[in-house]
Amino acid sequence: MKPLYLMLSMFAIGLTSTAALAETASLSEAAALPNVSPANSELVNRGAYVARAADCMACHREDYSGGVAIETPMGDIYATNITPSKRYGIGNYTENDLKKALRKGRAPDHMIYPAMPYPSYHGMKDEDISALFAYLQTVPAIDEEPENKTDLPFPFNIRSLIFFWNIINLPAYETRDDLNPVQQRGEYLVNNLEHCGTCHTPRDSTMGADNSKYLSGAQLGNWYAPNITPDKSSGIGSWSENDIVTYLHTGELDQRAYAGGPMGEAVAHSTRYLTDEDLGAIASYLKVVPAIETQDTITEVDTASLPAPINASITHDLLAQDDYLTQAKAGVDSNSPEGLYLNVCASCHGVNGYAQPDAGYAPIVGLSSMRRKNPDTLINVIAHGVKGATNIRPNMPGFSEELSSEQIAAITNYVRVKFGGLQTSEVSAADVDSAMVVGSQKPFLIKYAGVLAIIGILVALMVLYFIIRAVLRSRRRP
Ligand code: HEC
Ligand code: HEC
Ligand code: HEC
Structure with missing residues (x-):
């Protein structure tokens, strides 16, 4: 070995040894936003920022060609091509189509799996969606399908079932009315654009966000997204707002924390591009979310x-x-x-x-x-x-x-x-x-959904049988 x-x-x-020095230099201030150019309209440039803040690239890749696998207990779900390609991407989308995809999880001809964080994007503001739409039309079209296609086992391959999931789990969050404008901006970033809760909030048996444990930590495959509520013994209560900003900005906090794995991705594709105001707003909001104490205590x-x-x-x-x-x-x-x-x-x-x-x-x-x-x-x-x-x-x-x-x-x-x-x-x-x-390990309902669905179909067939029998009998009656 x-x-x-x-x-x-x-x-x-x-x-x-040389590359590392260059990198440290580039991380010392908000990373320059790729795809932003003075040649573009202000709306388009704002859209590029919204795309960063909503971290579309983590799943759809930096060129939006798609193909990243989202591991779920039901199997891998692959992000699709969202470049303006008419054949393989979303070139035929209207602004309203994009709005429906982001807020409701409905593409023009199918339901979208909630691996795409539309339960969080549900609260996205109109002006942000308009900017995003304008921007997505300017990125180079890629006329190719991602290598892999989603192919979930029965019953998860029946996309219309997502309709019922949406009734239970949409929207993921309510907005609070006791926040100042900075905290409100932070709440919008954390819940809607950055969708921090998709990793840091545990899921319930239907795979929706369990908001009684909001941001208090969740298992992510082999990783664990820790408790980021202001609890002192198990969360980040001892971090100052400045600490939070530094961490989201650089992925590191000296002698305290390091963003590896999935958090490293979130920093790389998204949070390091945010303005100081926005990072400050996130930090300020994280200080006022309800502190939740969990078993996973942390030694100072x-x-x-x-x-x-x-x-x-x-x-x-x-x-x-x-x-x-x-x-x-x-x-x-x-x-x-x-x-x-x-x-x-x-x-x-x-x-x-x-x-x-x-x-x-x-x-x-x-x-x-x-x-x-x-x-x-x-x-x-x-x-x-x-x-x-x-x-x-x-x-x-x-x-x-x-x-x-x-x-x-x-x-x-x-x-x-x-x-x-x-x-x-x-x-x-x-x-x-x-x-x-x-x-x-899989949550109960997902693990047994195959069995549950078969039982459901048997029950439905039995009901159908009794109805048909009743109808036939009533016809036979003189
Ligand atoms: C956590 C991963 C993730 C993030 C972040 C994400 N998406 Fe997606 N998105 C997906 C997946 C996975 C699919 C395909 C789901 C399916 O097959 O039903 C998808 C599908 C879509 C679709 C539907 C495409 C079609 O088939 O017609 C659109 C539009 C879309 N995403 C846009 C966006 C935009 C814009 C953003 C950023 C605001 C974004 N996505 C962020 C994972 C993600
Ligand atoms: C080949 C070099 C190399 C070796 C050997 C190595 N590491 Fe690492 N380690 C790294 C790098 C590089 C990172 C930063 C990961 C990144 O950002 O991609 C890292 C990150 C870490 C982290 C922080 C991860 C986090 O997200 O909290 C820990 C802890 C760690 N290593 C422990 C160890 C231990 C313990 C060993 C011995 C079993 C070890 N490493 C061996 C290169 C190495
Ligand atoms: C893709 C999943 C994912 C997303 C999205 C995500 N995180 Fe994380 N986060 C993690 C994981 C996993 C860790 C643990 C990192 C490690 O140990 O290396 C982490 C670590 C952290 C930590 C360090 C906690 C500690 O005690 O070390 C903070 C703070 C944090 N995240 C805040 C946020 C905020 C704020 C957002 C939204 C802007 C966010 N995260 C979005 C997965 C995620």
Whole structure:
């Protein structure tokens, strides 16, 4: 196993030391909005911003050609081509068609699966939809179908059934009337455009948003979107508004949090393009949503107990760092938790967790994923790796093939104590195994919908039989 990650990290360092610097520079202010140009009308440019704020690209891709798979318990649903192609895209849409698709989930000739967040877009303002429509007409048409097409098993392939789902689950949110104008803007961004709740609010048995647990954290396959209510013990109550803005802007918060996986995507495609006003509005609104305390408590970071950064003189000297790592490994049993960390992780994240500053790997000191009571996200990061979307360096590989569950548990415990600052951590090999299957568990109704639908059809046939029999009998009567 060793040569693989050594090679990876060497390759990575060579490739990225210059690129990383360029990237840091570009993230220090709101990223320039692609597709915005003075040649376009103001309406079109506003539409480009709305598309960013509503994160259409996360699923329809940066060129709107579609094809990203949305994993759902029913199977993968693929985003479609929404370029102005008449044949494969939405070139025949009127503005009103777009409005219906966004607010009601109705395309001109079919119902749209709620993998497209229309329950959130339901509250989108007229002027934003007009701007979006004007803008979408200016993007280059792509006359191709995405490679993959949605093909869900029975009964989910009957799109008209979505009608009943919509009756129960639309709209996803009500607006509050006790907010100031800034918070109102934040509410609109969080609930309607950015649809943060599609990941951070758990779903009920019908896969609709469970608003009694609004923004209090939800499982997303192998990831967990944490509690972002202002609760102090399990949410982000200790974050200042500025912290929230920094995180949404850069995907990182020093010694506190890191946006990997799905949140990395949200930052990369959307939040880093938002204006300071809009990010501030989101932060201000998140401070006034009801605080919800969950089981998944988070230990406050105790900076004093965290390892200090490596000495400044070797910070920019990669060979010296390599020596430093070799020294650290000397005399450490390579099968001990520390030895495993040094052998498997330290070539990228550094002996002290501050990463190779020049290579720009994620510093992992103090991260919230290490301080949570529930270690599942951390376990899955180690097992499956991370593909951060803002990351222009090589990704973090997964180690589920190379390491045993015992070894993953040992590393998890080691980093939680050393870099998370926890007193103890007692993750076992069995915890590792169960964390790795969490993502495949399905909510009751979805799992059994096949059975329920068959029962439903049997009941319907029986009713039909009795009706027909009754009709025939009444005819026979003289
Ligand atoms: C979380 C992923 C996601 C996001 C974000 C998203 N979409 Fe979609 N969208 C989908 C999926 C998946 C489908 C296809 C659903 C289906 O097959 O029923 C879809 C379908 C559509 C359709 C229907 C196309 C047709 O078949 O006629 C339109 C229009 C559309 N999206 C526009 C948008 C716009 C505009 C945005 C941004 C405001 C957006 N979408 C954001 C996932 C997404
Ligand atoms: C596609 C799913 C998705 C969307 C959309 C999304 N998030 Fe997240 N979010 C996540 C995941 C997953 C994490 C955990 C990241 C990690 O551990 O690397 C996260 C982490 C966070 C954190 C850090 C919490 C902590 O304790 O470390 C904050 C704050 C946050 N999200 C806010 C938001 C806001 C605000 C929005 C809307 C603008 C949003 N998220 C949209 C999935 C999402
Ligand atoms: C080949 C280099 C490499 C190796 C080896 C590596 N990582 Fe990473 N790690 C990364 C990169 C790059 C990121 C940032 C991911 C991104 O943004 O794409 C990261 C991110 C992380 C994160 C933050 C993820 C989050 O969203 O909270 C943690 C925690 C982490 N690594 C722990 C580890 C541990 C523990 C090991 C050893 C088992 C390890 N890494 C091995 C490169 C590596």
